[in-house]
Amino acid sequence: MAVDRDQVLRGAAALLTRKSTATMDEVAKAAGISRATLHRHFAGRDALVRALEALGIAECETALDAARLDEGPAPDAARRLVREIEPAAGLLAFLYTENQLFEGEELHHGWTRLDDRISDLFRRGQLSGEFRIDLTPAWLTEALFGLLASGAWMVQSGKGAPKDFQHMIAELLLGGALRPGQAPHSPAPQNPAPQSSATQIEES
Amino acid sequence: MAVDRDQVLRGAAALLTRKSTATMDEVAKAAGISRATLHRHFAGRDALVRALEALGIAECETALDAARLDEGPAPDAARRLVREIEPAAGLLAFLYTENQLFEGEELHHGWTRLDDRISDLFRRGQLSGEFRIDLTPAWLTEALFGLLASGAWMVQSGKGAPKDFQHMIAELLLGGALRPGQAPHSPAPQNPAPQSSATQIEES
């Protein structure tokens, strides 16, 4: 009855997302198969993590496609992105922190692709005047992943409601903690604004 | 010559911050002592992590004190917080993700104290009308830690400049990615927003 490889991966992801140090034995149990069978499908823990990485990347790519990042206002695209990527947030949180371990090893080239696609969104928003330009697209991308991880953990630990996930992340990422209209205090120099789509009231 | 325990901890932190899976042997070398001596000071890896936790908490408490969170405009206090806490960011990043492992175990009560103090800052900012009220203080606190970790990793990986650390985090946390003046699209209802820095208590 050939174990459903994808099913196994999802079971593994569900566990490793919560306990990143879980044993192959625990993973096997979580997936509902024996350790032997787990080994038959994935040469070792490393191979398993790689497979999860591939799964995570694939889900992200799918999410990015579904979010149609290059359509409409950039902020709306960012919100769509958060919405589409939510199901993968737990897995991403695992992979994101896991990646901090791979010191020298080259990281999966798929990540750089994702990074690029998301960075492009932020860059597009900057060019259109919708996003501020004193925060680099690379940082905004990194911050998005960080917030996704924080949000996923918060929900998992029960400190936050799942229904608030998208709002929490998208709103903080886009609007920050300040109330709209609040003038920044020690702001970075912001160009007079080439301006563009929407109204902007200029600050200070 | 009694090894300087604090010195050892900082050495360990410097390494574990980069490689969270480092061996006791590696930690010892990094701290410039033998594994035997390391064991004489810390019963085991667990004890070491606990000590690091205590160190991180202590540094955070110090940073919070130095930031004088209850003085002046909340946004300014938040910026001071980011500035003061920067030196501990690496250690925090390690502890923050490490904490995701302690499943059932009660986490060091020092964390909840820190959480409370920071949450209070955000709550204060909300009451004064400086911070938006549709994001809970708990989430803002969590997000701050997440961004600190992301920022620390970004700097460590060389993808970001250390000098930008404070600006990246404080500005994103407070102002978000949107340009000032950009009207939020799918925003939560937010009051018209009075004016700027000084006191303002109202709010709904």
Next chain:
DNA sequence: CCAGGATGAGACATCTGTGTCTCATCTGGG
């Protein structure tokens, strides 16, 4: 100068997780 305390180096036993292999069992297709 000498004794006590601390450290470094390394031996050792132990433990845990891993990877491999065997064998009985089960299931589905021919």
Next chain:
DNA sequence: CCCAGATGAGACACAGATGTCTCATCCTGG
């Protein structure tokens, strides 16, 4: 109905890390 293929259970050896202990050495204070 029968066989091939896949799975579960468990034995085994191995590698890496850990915790403990011993012994020689090196300060440092008295």
